[in-house]
Amino acid sequence: MLVQQLANGIFLGAVYALFAIGYTLIFGVLDILNLAHAAIFMLAAFIALSLAAAGLPLFAAIAIAIVAAGLLGILLDRVAFAPLRRRNAGPLVPLISSIGAAIIMQGIARGIWGPEEQRFAASALTTAEFHIGALTVGALDLIVLGIALAFMAALSYVVRSTALGRSIRAVASDRVAAAFLGVDLERTIALTFFIASALGGAAGILIGLQYNSVSIDMGSRIELKGLAIIILGGMGSVTGAVIGAFILGAVETLSVAFISSSYRDAIAFGVMFLILVFRPTGLLGKRALRAA
Amino acid sequence: MISFYAAHSKLIDEIGINALLALSLSISLRAGSLALAQAAFMGIAGYVSALGAVRYGWNLAEAALAGALAAGAVAALLALPIGRLRGVFLAIATIGFGEIARIIEINLKVTGGAEGFSGIPNDANTLSIYGTLALVGTVLWLIGRTKFALAVAATREDENAARGVGINVSAVRMTTLVAGACVAGLAGALYAHANFFITPGDFGFPRMEQILVACVVGGVTSSIGAALGALLMTVLPELVRFLHDYREVSTGAILLGIILFAPGGIAGLWQRRT
Numbered sequence: 001m002l003v004q005q006l007a008n009g010i011f012l013g014a015v016y017a018l019f020a021i022g023y024t025l026i027f028g029v030l031d032i033l034n035l036a037h038a039a040i041f042m043l044a045a046f047i048a049l050s051l052a053a054a055g056l057p058l059f060a061a062i063a064i065a066i067v068a069a070g071l072l073g074i075l076l077d078r079v080a081f082a083p084l085r086r087r088n089a090g091p092l093v094p095l096i097s098s099i100g101a102a103i104i105m106q107g108i109a110r111g112i113w114g115p116e117e118q119r120f121a122a123s124a125l126t127t128a129e130f131h132i133g134a135l136t137v138g139a140l141d142l143i144v145l146g147i148a149l150a151f152m153a154a155l156s157y158v159v160r161s162t163a164l165g166r167s168i169r170a171v172a173s174d175r176v177a178a179a180f181l182g183v184d185l186e187r188t189i190a191l192t193f194f195i196a197s198a199l200g201g202a203a204g205i206l207i208g209l210q211y212n213s214v215s216i217d218m219g220s221r222i223e224l225k226g227l228a229i230i231i232l233g234g235m236g237s238v239t240g241a242v243i244g245a246f247i248l249g250a251v252e253t254l255s256v257a258f259i260s261s262s263y264r265d266a267i268a269f270g271v272m273f274l275i276l277v278f279r280p281t282g283l284l285g286k287r288a289l290r291a292a
Numbered sequence: 293m294i295s296f297y298a299a300h301s302k303l304i305d306e307i308g309i310n311a312l313l314a315l316s317l318s319i320s321l322r323a324g325s326l327a328l329a330q331a332a333f334m335g336i337a338g339y340v341s342a343l344g345a346v347r348y349g350w351n352l353a354e355a356a357l358a359g360a361l362a363a364g365a366v367a368a369l370l371a372l373p374i375g376r377l378r379g380v381f382l383a384i385a386t387i388g389f390g391e392i393a394r395i396i397e398i399n400l401k402v403t404g405g406a407e408g409f410s411g412i413p414n415d416a417n418t419l420s421i422y423g424t425l426a427l428v429g430t431v432l433w434l435i436g437r438t439k440f441a442l443a444v445a446a447t448r449e450d451e452n453a454a455r456g457v458g459i460n461v462s463a464v465r466m467t468t469l470v471a472g473a474c475v476a477g478l479a480g481a482l483y484a485h486a487n488f489f490i491t492p493g494d495f496g497f498p499r500m501e502q503i504l505v506a507c508v509v510g511g512v513t514s515s516i517g518a519a520l521g522a523l524l525m526t527v528l529p530e531l532v533r534f535l536h537d538y539r540e541v542s543t544g545a546i547l548l549g550i551i552l553f554a555p556g557g558i559a560g561l562w563q564r565r566t
Contacts, residue, residue: 084551092383097548099504103505103543110540227388231384272388277385
């Protein structure tokens with residue numbers, strides 16, 4: 001039983017990690033808490049759903065939706081954050097701007113797809129299961145985990161070994177110095193938003209597939225949990241976000257099994273609150289963006 | 293005139309309560325603290341006043357006072373651990389507090405759990421709501437003319453400089469947090485007594501966002517601004533009925549527009565004209 005719950009925790013944690021990475025990446029690079037991240041998470045799931053329903057093969061629908069999410073991220077930056085950068089607004093203004101953008105996105109989604117919960121066509125999803133000893137693992141879960149890990153590995157590679165990654169780290173470290181040294185700020189920021197939003201969108205699609213449920217409020221459910229994860233991991237640390245996500249995934253699934261499920265969410269926020277009070281930099285703090 | 297009121301009394305009451313809530317947030321924002329716990333304080337007071345009225349037969353004034361005091365007490369306790377936090381971290385900590393409060397409310401038997409608490413006497417009428425609003429507004433205006441208000445503004449503008457001239461920044465921030473909580477508490481009690489039914493979901497993050505939007509649109513550091521913002525944002529969904537499911541877009545667009553083009557809110561726009 002314990003092993004089964006741990007496995008479930010890993011599946012959950014992987015998707016949480018994809019979401020949290022995008023959240024923390026934007027904060028690490030731009031010092032912005034982007035509350036529209038969850039809206040893109042939700043929109044990507046709907047886009048994938050609609051594309052699949054229109055007849056595209058599932059993998060194509062997913063791929064296109066992920067790219068769409070990335071582009072939405074760039075658009076979000078252009079509309080809601082870039083103007084604020086130009087006029088040097090204070091640090092809390094982008095937060096409120098992101099809320100405005102999120103509300104607009106939710107409104108558009110509700111208008112297009114309606115408030116009802118929607119599902120992928122049953123034929124698109126595989127219900128195959130594997131039994132490994134005492135473990136029961138769905139083929140779908142494995143695919144989701146595989147995609148999530150692949151994305152994380154790709155991100156790690158980009159940040160560590162490419163020129164773009166170096167630019168991102170430079171901007172995160174010191175924006176002004178990076179500009180002096182010739183880094184194209186706006187291009188780097190746009191690409192950061194693309195990556196972060198694509199990952200967040202991927203998380204939305206994968207969670208939508210895993211639970212076969214896509215609804216307008218799926219973003220708000222994960223948004224606050226995402227906050228707890230990035231605080232736990234350390235705002236700005238991608239590795240921290242991943243670790244925090246798996247910890248939360250494990251704690252959530254284990255606590256449902258062993259403690260009352262009704263207080264489950266409170267655990268995440270309680271831990272987050274304690275960390276903010278006693279160790280605001282979390283597990284790995286902001287400097288760790290360099291070591292993704 | 294009378295028939296207009298009769299047809300829209302629920303909306304008018306809602307505007308009043310939202311104005312009180314926006315006012316309560318503006319108190320903290322005036323000190324530069326993005327403390328996003330108003331919805332939680334509203335909820336705590338709402339439940340306290342509802343329980344008091346139903347179990348002990350308190351009248352509206354007693355229940356509201358009890359609610360405000362309860363909210364203020366919780367705020368004072370909360371201010372201790374989060375006193376050192378600034379900016380985004382303070383915002384997140386208060387959001388977390390709000391979630392914890394909501395989850396506790398869902399789980400407590402005595403408050404009816406997730407199904408909510410019903411049977412609250414419906415004794416908050418438009419007069420009591422707007423009377424409270426006027427009272428709070430007047431008190432804030434009077435305080436605005438004291439040295440404390442200057443200390444608050446100084447804390448907002450430059451905390452280190454304020455400390456440098458001897459202002460007790462921690463005390464200022466704690467006071468504004470508690471004061472804001474008390475006002476939110478009054479609003480919460482009125483809310484509970486205006487709708488005879490409350491649920492934990494009424495006091496979660498969506499409500500907090502709603503209050504923040506009203507405050508920002510109106511102008512964060514102005515009482516009149518907060519009230520106007522609440523007026524606009526409460527009435528807006530009714531005005532854009534024709535957008536059907538797309539209604540929210542108007543709310544987001546106004547918020548974004550204000551942030552991008554008129555960061556001082558409606559109050560800021562007015563000041564620029566004169």
